Amino acid sequence: MSDLPETRLRSVNLNLMPILREILRHRNLTRAAETLNLTQSAVSNSLKQLREHFDDELLVRDGRNMRLTAVGLKLMGPVEEAVEAVRRALMPQRFDPMESRQRFRIATADYVMAILAPPLSALLQKEGPGMSVQMLSARRQSGEDLRVGRVDMVIMPRRMLYSGVGGGNYEQSEAIVQPLMTEQFVVVGHEDDPDMQRSLTAKRYLERAHAGFFLDFDVHVSLEQFHLNETGVRQFERILTSSFCTLPLIAATGSCLALLPESMARSAVETLPLKMAPSPIDMPKLELIMVTHKRRADDDALNWLATALKRSADQVV
Numbered sequence: 001m002s003d004l005p006e007t008r009l010r011s012v013n014l015n016l017m018p019i020l021r022e023i024l025r026h027r028n029l030t031r032a033a034e035t036l037n038l039t040q041s042a043v044s045n046s047l048k049q050l051r052e053h054f055d056d057e058l059l060v061r062d063g064r065n066m067r068l069t070a071v072g073l074k075l076m077g078p079v080e081e082a083v084e085a086v087r088r089a090l091m092p093q094r095f096d097p098m099e100s101r102q103r104f105r106i107a108t109a110d111y112v113m114a115i116l117a118p119p120l121s122a123l124l125q126k127e128g129p130g131m132s133v134q135m136l137s138a139r140r141q142s143g144e145d146l147r148v149g150r151v152d153m154v155i156m157p158r159r160m161l162y163s164g165v166g167g168g169n170y171e172q173s174e175a176i177v178q179p180l181m182t183e184q185f186v187v188v189g190h191e192d193d194p195d196m197q198r199s200l201t202a203k204r205y206l207e208r209a210h211a212g213f214f215l216d217f218d219v220h221v222s223l224e225q226f227h228l229n230e231t232g233v234r235q236f237e238r239i240l241t242s243s244f245c246t247l248p249l250i251a252a253t254g255s256c257l258a259l260l261p262e263s264m265a266r267s268a269v270e271t272l273p274l275k276m277a278p279s280p281i282d283m284p285k286l287e288l289i290m291v292t293h294k295r296r297a298d299d300d301a302l303n304w305l306a307t308a309l310k311r312s313a314d315q316v317v
Contacts, residue, residue: 016053019046021083023059024076025150027066080149081295088299095300097128102301104131107138107145108155109213111244111264112288116155119312128308137242146293147174152302155180155309158287176297178306180288181313185224186265188247188274190254196275205280209238211250211258224259224283233281248272261286263316288313 022032023043033043051058056071068076113135124131138156145151161177187205189196195204212224228235238256241247247258248268260268265276290309296302 013049016046016050017079017083017086019043020050020058020075021079021149023047023050024068024072024079025148027059027068029059076148080147084149084295095304097131097301097304099130100128100301101130102132103134104153104302104305105134105136105151106153106155107136107142107151109138109244111261112155114245115263115267115316116309116312119315120308123308123312128304131305133305146291149293152292152296153305154291155288156291158289159284161289161291174294176292176294178290178292178310180290180310181317182285182287183317184262184285185259185279185283186262186276187257187259187279188251188265188268188276189257190252191273191275193254193257193275195257196277200277200280202280205257206233206235209236209256211239211241211247211256212237213244213247214240214242224281228281248274259283 019032019036019038022035023029023046026032026035029040029043029047033040036043047059054071054075057069058072058075059066059068117133117135120133124133136151138154139145142151142154142156146154158177158179161175187200195208210224224235239250241250244260244264247260248265249272250256251258252268252272252274259279262276265274268274269276290306292302292306
């Protein structure tokens with residue numbers, strides 16, 4: 001919009017910008033209308049005005065789905081930043097967690113949800129009773145979700161950040177990275193497994209079948225195999241699942257070994273017939289980080305949430 005004549009710029013209906021943002025986000029008029037609490041007819045009429053303004057269709061049908069035009073794709077970042085800037089400008093200057101009714105969206109693995117949601121919920125009850133957190137499963141597109149504002153934060157392993165694997169499609173110039181927690185990987189197997197009764201060697205570990213974590217269709221190896229690939233070592237992965245929390249359940253059948261973060265393994269051995277042992281392969285520590293977008297650097301509410309998450313993590317490790 002910066003290249004428009006000043007007179008035309010003043011004629012722009014800025015009420016259309018939040019609607020445009022949701023249309024670009026969802027690429028679906030029904031979901032955009034639900035998010036905005038408007039009728040689909042109202043959103044359709046707004047899209048008509050936006051198309052006239054930009055002299056472009058913005059959103060077009062592609063088979064059974066809808067897709068953004070080149071102009072629509074180009075608008076995603078600037079529109080998100082503009083609406084976010086206006087939102088911050090109109091918010092009260094002083095953030096008070098006791099008075100806030102804000103909802104945050106965090107993309108992460110189910111294991112992180114399992115260990116952090118309980119202490120975070122207790123913390124919010126005491127210090128931010130009106131605030132809420134929606135935890136969503138991380139995916140390969142999480143970097144794009146963060147960039148366009150579909151999520152407020154992504155929690156992920158640091159070594160995946162710029163790797164291009166497991167959702168590592170983040171721009172270094174756009175990301176704010178904060179440490180969350182660090183822990184060891186350990187191996188779990190059935191408590192009666194002979195290999196778990198004695199010192200498990202790396203050779204024997206690699207001979208066994210494994211249950212491992214992978215993110216989505218574009219990531220075909222487990223988290224540990226991603227590391228092993230760098231050393232040229234292969235392991236047999238009988239089961240791959242995008243749910244970390246499924247791994248101890250599989251290991252409890254005695255059919256596979258599984259490599260888990262220690263906090264998750266400690267919880268699993270309390271309720272399942274499992275035994276925990278140090279990892280027999282040289283695995284780097286799991287360093288979880290919180291990733292937010294730089295345009296939110298001065299967002300007091302989001303910064304408060306990051307601190308709350310860190311405090312919650314300190315109760316786990």
